Amino acid sequence: MPASPNPLRRNESSRRAILDAALKLCAEVGYGRLTIEAIAARAGVSKKTIYRWWPSKGRVILEAVDDVATVVADYPDTGDLATDLHTQLTAVIDLLTPPDRSPVVGLIAEALHDADLAQQLRERLIRPRIAQFKERMRQAQLSGQVAADADLDLAVDLVYGPLYHRLVFHLGMPDARELESLVAYALRALGPTSSAR
Amino acid sequence: MPASPNPLRRNESSRRAILDAALKLCAEVGYGRLTIEAIAARAGVSKKTIYRWWPSKGRVILEAVDDVATVVADYPDTGDLATDLHTQLTAVIDLLTPPDRSPVVGLIAEALHDADLAQQLRERLIRPRIAQFKERMRQAQLSGQVAADADLDLAVDLVYGPLYHRLVFHLGMPDARELESLVAYALRALGPTSSAR
Amino acid sequence: MPASPNPLRRNESSRRAILDAALKLCAEVGYGRLTIEAIAARAGVSKKTIYRWWPSKGRVILEAVDDVATVVADYPDTGDLATDLHTQLTAVIDLLTPPDRSPVVGLIAEALHDADLAQQLRERLIRPRIAQFKERMRQAQLSGQVAADADLDLAVDLVYGPLYHRLVFHLGMPDARELESLVAYALRALGPTSSAR
Amino acid sequence: MPASPNPLRRNESSRRAILDAALKLCAEVGYGRLTIEAIAARAGVSKKTIYRWWPSKGRVILEAVDDVATVVADYPDTGDLATDLHTQLTAVIDLLTPPDRSPVVGLIAEALHDADLAQQLRERLIRPRIAQFKERMRQAQLSGQVAADADLDLAVDLVYGPLYHRLVFHLGMPDARELESLVAYALRALGPTSSAR
DNA sequence: GACTAACCGAGACGGTACGTCTGGTCTTTAC
DNA sequence: GTAAAGACCAGACGTACCGTCTCGGTTAGTC
DSSP: OOOSSOGGGOOHHHHHHHHHHHHHHHHHHOGGGOOHHHHHHHHTOOHHHHHHHOSSHHHHHHHHHHHHHTTOOOOOOSSOHHHHHHHHHHHHHHHTOSTTTOHHHHHHHHHTTOHHHHHHIIIIIIHHHHHHHHHHHHHHHHTTSSOTTOOHHHHHHHHHHHHHHHHHTTOOOOOHHHHHHHHHHHHHHHSOOGGGO | OOSSSOGGGOOHHHHHHHHHHHHHHHHHHOTTTOOHHHHHHHHTOOHHHHHHHOSSHHHHHHHHHHHHHTTOOOOOOSSOHHHHHHHHHHHHHHHTOSTTTOHHHHHHHHHTTOHHHHHHIIIIIIHHHHHHHHHHHHHHHHTTSSOTTOOHHHHHHHHHHHHHHHHHTTOOOOOHHHHHHHHHHHHHHHSOOGGGO | OOSSSOGGGOOHHHHHHHHHHHHHHHHHHOGGGOOHHHHHHHHTOOHHHHHHHOSSHHHHHHHHHHHHHTTOOOOOOSSOHHHHHHHHHHHHHHHTOSTTTOHHHHHHHHHTTOHHHHHHIIIIIIHHHHHHHHHHHHHHHHTTSSOTTOOHHHHHHHHHHHHHHHHHTTOOOOOHHHHHHHHHHHHHHHSOOGGGO | OOSSSOGGGOOHHHHHHHHHHHHHHHHHHOGGGOOHHHHHHHHTOOHHHHHHHOSSHHHHHHHHHHHHHTTOOOOOOOSOHHHHHHHHHHHHHHHTOSTTTOHHHHHHHHHTTOHHHHHHIIIIIIHHHHHHHHHHHHHHHHTTSSOTTOOHHHHHHHHHHHHHHHHHTTOOOOOHHHHHHHHHHHHHHHSOOGGGO
């Protein structure tokens, strides 16, 4: 989705080499020490070619992550909401671990002082996944596992928020037991009211 | 609390000038564009003097924030937990707003790829506040507003997590109404079970 | 006179556009800041087309200069050698002025570290003019204005050398009076010996 | 003689390393292929340090040449002008040979489209040598080897011009015999008039 | 008159060097 | 003897051109 030059004439093999090199280097040296010079060298590509299509290293990594993530399956739906949330939270934890090597965490850090990158990150990576989550929650409302009047926007925060709180202060990701409890708390908060029973 | 040279001979007025300059510059240009060069210039101090006492700009800002935050009052306790949580959450939101000028958000971003800074941030700024929160929650357990068997570590995540989820993806901080709902959901999750009523 | 492709299919209008653009740009920005990119853009031509027919910007300019210079008249011959030398030196001075915009000076500069260009410059532009000069001098020997045993190769150096000495050190081209004196000195050096009188 | 920073605090060993590296690299790869990057790398110096003290590679080479040339002896004076001119011309020829490795020729080429460099080259390297030459010529006027009314400015051109004419068109430097003839011609031009005999 | 070779404009590509910038260290000077 | 001032090494930044290389499209000369 670059801006300036003619996308039709773009060399797809260069694009792939760049995205692959970016992810590999990020895993090797961490997002903070990642440089465009190194990406170009590793990909066997001119720096100009990177700057032609992306405005910053953040956008390169974003596209790289987006590329490998597009094949991600739909939100799990086994019928049991607690199980599905647990599954999905585990997947997110994997994406965020280890923090100093995860490209996603790198993007999060950079987005904190790059409004443009933040917007792209939100719209291209996060919004679609939030939409999937809310769709799953709507199913749960239909099946009565979640209160019909639950605010699904806040539900996102309740379910995923704990991960990010722990991430930003390096408090350690929840283990299986904690995850189970977190899901249970969230469902208790969002479940049908006692009076409805 | 520095490492190498003799702290007794330290020039306190330089220290203050540096911390003040750091916070002011952070507010002016944002944490991302903040440089040690600029801090030194603004503070009328040699770069060497900064590097002598701090290992990185993150640690300078951390100490600056810590300095102004030590005078922060205890966790509020009006007797009504929901009110107190709301008050406290509002205070935290203020610290994190606006994200591109807040020194705390800058620290969070840097800590994401600086384990040492992350540890300092956690131990010096966060842990004490978590302890205060848990203390307040224990009071609430005594008064029956919170279930006696509630896991207070997870309670932190449930209450504060939503803020950080929204922060990292630039989803916008909750407004008053959302905050109220979030507190209500959290208390419903943590409150005494219906069967206990 | 290019090397590789088929000269018969060459597009003459492209050739002209390139040579014209090259000379114009050289006059505008100077030889040093002249680039093949700019020539191509100005001529509305692909860079490939330039590289197909010329190996370097020097050769483009050389051909451009050669093109406009082929119509140059023969060496002047009024019968008075001093007058003719003066006329011809003035013409050369015009070619070399102003140094930073003259394509010929640009070629000279580049030829100083490009042996191939130097050879082309010498054989295509200079040798014919040296030959004309020597022809004129031979006339002068016949009429007794120049010693019969004068070394005409050195005569070239004596007559034209001063211009290049002044050129390379930016000492300013000789004015009319100086030119007259230079011609007089040269003729005195080369003229019939006093004893021959 | 740099402009901006404080020359008193300059690191002399860096300066020497840079000038040495520049001359060596120039001899190795030629002036045209000489780069500031390579000089910095060879000298074990930051590029910034070069740019701090010199505005261009030309000025670096100029200072390097000037440095090694300051120890050059005075103009030779054996009493016989022809001998002295021959000696001195031979020394100049050595400086200009081989053209593609000689730093002086590189400077001449660059000066042709860099007015600032040209001025420095003229004032720092050439003018003093011209002054020495004219001083020697004044001696020759006193001893009657040169006409008292000879124009010494033009004498410079007559004596040295031939070298530069041959240099710029790669016509080959004069050999010993040609040199002798050139000196003879020049002295004939400048010598006392026949009428004065 | 259609075929076909190759020249053409356009411009993306791998490279090299540019000149600038910031980070963190080391040296010099003045108080 | 401390600390300001700031020069230093290191190396990434983003840019400019280089010379090479595909692309379609046109444009000649051949059959």
